[in-house]
Amino acid sequence: MLALLISKSETLSHANDGRILSAARKREILVDLREGFFRICALAFAGMFVYRGVYHLMLDPTRLNVALVAISEILTFTWLLLSRRPQVRDWNPLTVIVSVIASFGVGFIDLEPGVAIVPVYFAAPLQALALGFVIWGKISLGRSFAILPANRGVMTGGAYRLVRHPIYAGYLAGHVLFLVSAFSFYNLAVYAVITFFQVYRILREEALLAATPEYRDYMKRVRYRLFYGIV
Numbered sequence: 001m002l003a004l005l006i007s008k009s010e011t012l013s014h015a016n017d018g019r020i021l022s023a024a025r026k027r028e029i030l031v032d033l034r035e036g037f038f039r040i041c042a043l044a045f046a047g048m049f050v051y052r053g054v055y056h057l058m059l060d061p062t063r064l065n066v067a068l069v070a071i072s073e074i075l076t077f078t079w080l081l082l083s084r085r086p087q088v089r090d091w092n093p094l095t096v097i098v099s100v101i102a103s104f105g106v107g108f109i110d111l112e113p114g115v116a117i118v119p120v121y122f123a124a125p126l127q128a129l130a131l132g133f134v135i136w137g138k139i140s141l142g143r144s145f146a147i148l149p150a151n152r153g154v155m156t157g158g159a160y161r162l163v164r165h166p167i168y169a170g171y172l173a174g175h176v177l178f179l180v181s182a183f184s185f186y187n188l189a190v191y192a193v194i195t196f197f198q199v200y201r202i203l204r205e206e207a208l209l210a211a212t213p214e215y216r217d218y219m220k221r222v223r224y225r226l227f228y229g230i231v
Helices: 002-059 064-082 095-110 120-144 165-182 185-209 213-221
Strands: none
Touching: 002 064, 002 095, 064 095, 064 120, 064 165, 095 185, 120 213, 165 185, 185 213
């Protein structure tokens, strides 16, 4: 009798474990679906912008500033495809909206020549250097690249030895250089919004990562967020 009761108890325990595992698996599938949908939407938006950039380059192949912006976006969605899923990600609706606009708001930029406050032949090489800094930051980050603030581990090597957000720094410098080489008040307004949201994104990201002692130690070692000796 005792053996029968023990057997029934074990059967019920296994059944409950199965239900728990099933529920956990369902949550995992939902997370994967949400992650996949987010990446597809981001990639589609970036792809449309790259198409616009290629179109303008076909009209005028000498516009190196447009080519560099298009290359930057190609790299963004390439790294997004290769990135690994984070340990913790900030899915706050406001953060999602801000992060997507900060990352892909450049898609709203007018790619017409505009007014060249600084000649393209002067701005483009500096823009290339800014893009190079972005690439260095992404190589340093490896597959830990993310659009949303996320914890994929603390990165302290490579470009991250200089500033805490080298990729954002490179983007910001590239945006300014494109703006002065193809100025319009419309582009100024778009870049102002992107920059404001990018700052919000940086603060949210640091708040998430600062929950770990490793990142708090890193913040003490690397004081500057974007530009060494400035901010």
